[in-house]
Amino acid sequence: MLGANPNPKLQVGDKALQQLAQQMGKEKEFESTNVAVFFGQPDKTVPDPYFNGKGPDRGGCNFCGGCMIGCRYNAKNTLDKNYLYLARQLGVTVQAESEVYDVTPLNGSDGSSGYEIKWKRSTRYFKKKGRVIGKNVVFAGGALGTVPLLLKLKKKSLPNISAKIGSGVRTNSESLLGIITFDKNTSFSEGIAIGSILHTDEYSHLEPVRYSSGSGFWRILLAPMAHGRNVFIRLSKLIYDFFRHPIQNLKAISVWDFAKRTQILLFMQTINSTLRFSRGLFGMKSSMEAGPAPTAFIPEVDSLAKDYAKIVNGKPVSLFTETIMGIPTTAHILGGCVMGNNSNDGVIDKDNRVFGYENMWICDGSMISANPGVNPALTITALTERAMSKIPGK
Ligand SMILES: Cc1cc2nc3c(=O)[nH]c(=O)nc-3n(C[C@H](O)[C@H](O)[C@H](O)COP(=O)(O)OP(=O)(O)OC[C@H]3O[C@@H](n4cnc5c(N)ncnc54)[C@H](O)[C@@H]3O)c2cc1C
Ligand code: SF4
Structure with missing residues (x-):
């Protein structure tokens, strides 16, 4: 239902990735992404193109590069x-800006009579x-919403939730970098946010990610890429x-339109390692559970970033939280309510039903039980549609 279709236009950053693929002898592993964007005539509004007229009017994508911060042109399929x-349209009330803080089964412990759900305004x-x-x-x-809530409620109103709650959290084993180009005429901002992907090996994927001109907040978070075992x-x-390289560094720090001149690179892997979330004194805390600890310093990323930087005449930079503190970054935190055969090895069953309760489901990134190694929204959506299709109609 997301309406995914192939990106029709490769841009500067995508073409550089294609060149990198050629250098690596992996041309066949390079492809355009399938994205949930309406590629009609740019800026022209047309009647719903997806749901036989039942959906809203839509505007064609104008390749402004702003998808990450919200599409202002009615083209992204949000x-x-x-x-x-x-x-x-079916009569559902959507109540925004309301945070659920308690869910209690009515008249009994298994929820078969229904639930009382308590909420508070989150923006007042x-x-x-x-x-x-x-x-x-x-x-x-x-x-980051369902797992902390259920960790809290297990101690309160939902004690039957599996003890596996908080287990199997994953970072998609990823790394985020930036390449700042010194070419004043290059603009990385044009195009959809993620227009191409290179499968660098069986487990790993690299994508150029763009931000629209003016979205330069990243600048204050970046430092030159420096990998190593410890902070010293x-x-x-x-x-x-x-x-x-004093001049090069000064030029990189002071580029005029940072988003336009910086190509973000997103590297993701299926390689498995898991964390465990639990409740600490000051909120949620994480600890290592299984496999190698997620790291900010993946050796392949270092060489891929340097090779990409040569192609676009740029300098690789990474987040200072990685360079200085060694803390890896992820945009794809997943797991914590994983699937299992029973409540000893999962929080939900294969149809997303919560063990220990009736009429209760979990349908979000916390259900994901393995690193997809790619952007996960479509997988989350597909599993959710599948779970909902298992509920009999009225
Ligand atoms: C910068 C960025 C870029 C990304 N780009 C991509 C991409 O291009 N492609 C892709 O596939 N994935 C992308 N992702 C990842 C993707 O957005 C997430 O994996 C996906 O949105 C997770 O879906 P979800 O339903 O689990 O949670 P969310 O989309 O986070 O939705 C959870 C919602 O529940 C609300 N909520 C939380 N707790 C409560 C509560 N107690 N009560 C009421 N409401 C609550 C939250 O406010 C939120 O609105 C990106 C992520 C980031 C951060
Ligand atoms: S590039 Fe993204 S933000 Fe810009 S119009 Fe297209 S879908 Fe919308």
Whole structure:
């Protein structure tokens, strides 16, 4: 239902990735991405092209590069233009900016009589609270919403939730970098946010990611790429790089339109390693569970970034939280309510039903039980559609 179709236009950053693929002898592993964007005539509004006229009017993509911060041209297939829009046509009330903080089974412990759901306004200083009664509950707060809520509720109103809650959290084993070009005429900002992908090996995938002109907030988070085992090695490399290439570094720091001149690279792997989320004194905490610890310093990334930088005449930079603190970054945190055969090895079954309760489902990134190694939204959506299709109609 997301309406995914191939990106019709490769841009500068995509062509550079294609060149890198050729250099690596992996031309066949390079491809355009399938994306949930309406590629009609740019900026022209047309009647719903997806749902036999039941959906909203749409505008054609104008390749402004702003997908990451929200499409202002009605072209990106966001939930308010498909699932939520169609749900409202069926009479569903969508109550935004309301945080659920308690879910209690009615008259009994297994939820077969329904649930009381308590919420509070999430965007007001003086918080308004409310409650709804429902027969069914679907948790869809994402790995960072559903998992902390259920960790809390297991100790309170939902004690039957599996002890596996918080287990099997994954980072998609990824790394995010930037390449700042010194060519004043190059603009990485044109195009959809992610227009191509290179499968660098059986487990790994590299994508150029763009931001629209003016979206340069990243600048304050970046430092020259410096890998190493500990902070002293990394800081020494960083200082050495500053003194060895002072002009290059000053040019990189002071580029005029940072988003336009910087190509973000996103590297993701299927390689398995898991963390465990639990409740600590100051909120949620994470600890290593299984496999190699996620790392900010993946050797392949270092050489891929340097090769890409040569192609676009640029300088690789990474987030200072990686360079200085050694903390890896992910845009794809997943797991924590994983699937299993029973409550000893999972929180939900293969149809997303929560073990220990009736009429309760989890349908979000927390259900994902392996690193997809690619952007996960489509997988989350497909599994959710599958789970919903298992619920008999009225
Ligand atoms: C910058 C960025 C770029 C990305 N780009 C891509 C991409 O191009 N392609 C891709 O496939 N994936 C992408 N991802 C990943 C993708 O967005 C997520 O994997 C996906 O949105 C997760 O879906 P979800 O339903 O699990 O959670 P979310 O999309 O996070 O939705 C959870 C919702 O629940 C709400 N919520 C949480 N707790 C509560 C509560 N207690 N009560 C009420 N509401 C609550 C949250 O506010 C949120 O609206 C990107 C992620 C980031 C951060
Ligand atoms: S590039 Fe992205 S933000 Fe810009 S019009 Fe197309 S879908 Fe919308």
